[in-house]
Amino acid sequence: MDEKKRIFSAIQPTGMMTLGNYAGAIQNWVKMQDEYECIYAVADLHAITVRQVPADFRKNAMQLMAILLACGIDPDKSLLFFQSHVHQHAELAWILNCYTQMGELSRMTQFKDKSAKHANNINAGLFTYPALMAADILLYQADLVPVGEDQKQHLELCRDIAGRFNGIYGDVLKVPEPYIPKVGARIMSLQNPTSKMSKSDTNVNGYILLTDETDTIIRKFKRAVTDSDAKVEFKEGKDGINNLISIYVAATGKTVEETVKEFDGKGYGDFKLAVGEAVADMLAPVTKKYNDLLANKDYLMQVYTKSAEIAEKIAMRTMRKVYKKIGFTEK
Numbered sequence: 141m142d143e144k145k146r147i148f149s150a151i152q153p154t155g156m157m158t159l160g161n162y163a164g165a166i167q168n169w170v171k172m173q174d175e176y177e178c179i180y181a182v183a184d185l186h187a188i189t190v191r192q193v194p195a196d197f198r199k200n201a202m203q204l205m206a207i208l209l210a211c212g213i214d215p216d217k218s219l220l221f222f223q224s225h226v227h228q229h230a231e232l233a234w235i236l237n238c239y240t241q242m243g244e245l246s247r248m249t250q251f252k253d254k255s256a257k258h259a260n261n262i263n264a265g266l267f268t269y270p271a272l273m274a275a276d277i278l279l280y281q282a283d284l285v286p287v288g289e290d291q292k293q294h295l296e297l298c299r300d301i302a303g304r305f306n307g308i309y310g311d312v313l314k315v316p317e318p319y320i321p322k323v324g325a326r327i328m329s330l331q332n333p334t335s336k337m338s339k340s341d342t343n344v345n346g347y348i349l350l351t352d353e354t355d356t357i358i359r360k361f362k363r364a365v366t367d368s369d370a371k372v373e374f375k376e377g378k379d380g381i382n383n384l385i386s387i388y389v390a391a392t393g394k395t396v397e398e399t400v401k402e403f404d405g406k407g408y409g410d411f412k413l414a415v416g417e418a419v420a421d422m423l424a425p426v427t428k429k430y431n432d433l434l435a436n437k438d439y440l441m442q443v444y445t446k447s448a449e450i451a452e453k454i455a456m457r458t459m460r461k462v463y464k465k466i467g468f469t470e471k
């Protein structure tokens with residue numbers, strides 16, 4: 141009946157999203173809703189691979205739920221729930237752990253990076269994180285997974301695990317394809333435009349949070365690092381300006397060419413102000429909706445509960461097959 145291809149994606153609740161997350165991923169999540177059957181999760185199980193303070197963690201997770209809805213994830217079109225609410229994620233993860241090799245997990249660059257960063261807490265969950273991610277995707281028999289550069293290796297491993305499982309038991313799990321969005325800006329730090337915009341940046345002027353106030357946004361753009369050419373053009377080596385152009389494009393829907401033409405002969409001061417204003421205009425309704433949603437916990441609960449119920453039904457179908465194929469005794 142439903143011919144649409146299925147997409148699965150998830151995002152970790154690690155504090156307020158940046159403009160980079162929004163323009164790089166979430167804008168695409170929103171767009172994909174019409175063409176695909178989308179299943180989105182707040183990856184709270186993944187988040188505990190790093191120690192969390194319970195009260196902050198709970199708050200962050202709910203805020204992420206609210207901001208995703210505020211950005212335009214539509215619960216009438218897509219599923220949006222907390223990963224921990226659908227217990228099959230953890231169950232399938234255990235099973236897939238038994239079909240994943242230590243060697244494969246040791247080669248994951250994110251594991252190497254994260255264990256260097258959290259040297260005092262290199263837990264087994266951090267190591268087997270990709271098996272949980274594979275479970276997320278394979279539970280729903282997703283056709284496509286939109287992934288950024290940092291998650292490509294994990295998706296590749298997911299495909300290997302699914303292929304291995306199918307090799308033993310027959311066609312049980314759909315092997316997902318990476319989804320490469322047609323557009324999707326890679327937004328860089330405003331202060332150091334050769335590195336990705338990230339809220340772990342020590343300089344707060346490097347990133348824009350989706351909840352930043354208009355004057356904060358404008359101020360941060362005014363301080364953005366540029367160059368000394370004083371010419372708004374998209375060109376190799378002009379990292380700061382290229383980044384500002386990409387942001388302007390993401391915020392206004394204009395093309396790079398239109399943008400370059402618009403600011404021909406104008407100074408960087410004018411350009412930076414225009415980018416700041418465009419971003420502030422784009423985010424103002426998002427922030428407003430976000431605040432309204434956070435004040436309406438009942439509505440949020442209704443959305444994530446209903447989504448999780450539907451997700452669980454799909455997940456159960458996969459689990460039944462998996463259990464049977466493995467040879468567990470039937471209940």
Ligand code: TRP
Pocket residue numbers: 148149150151152183186272273276277285286287291
């Ligand atoms: N690991 C991803 C990240 O940190 C989040 C994630 C969890 C995910 N499960 C997923 C992404 C499944 C895509 C598909 O960004």
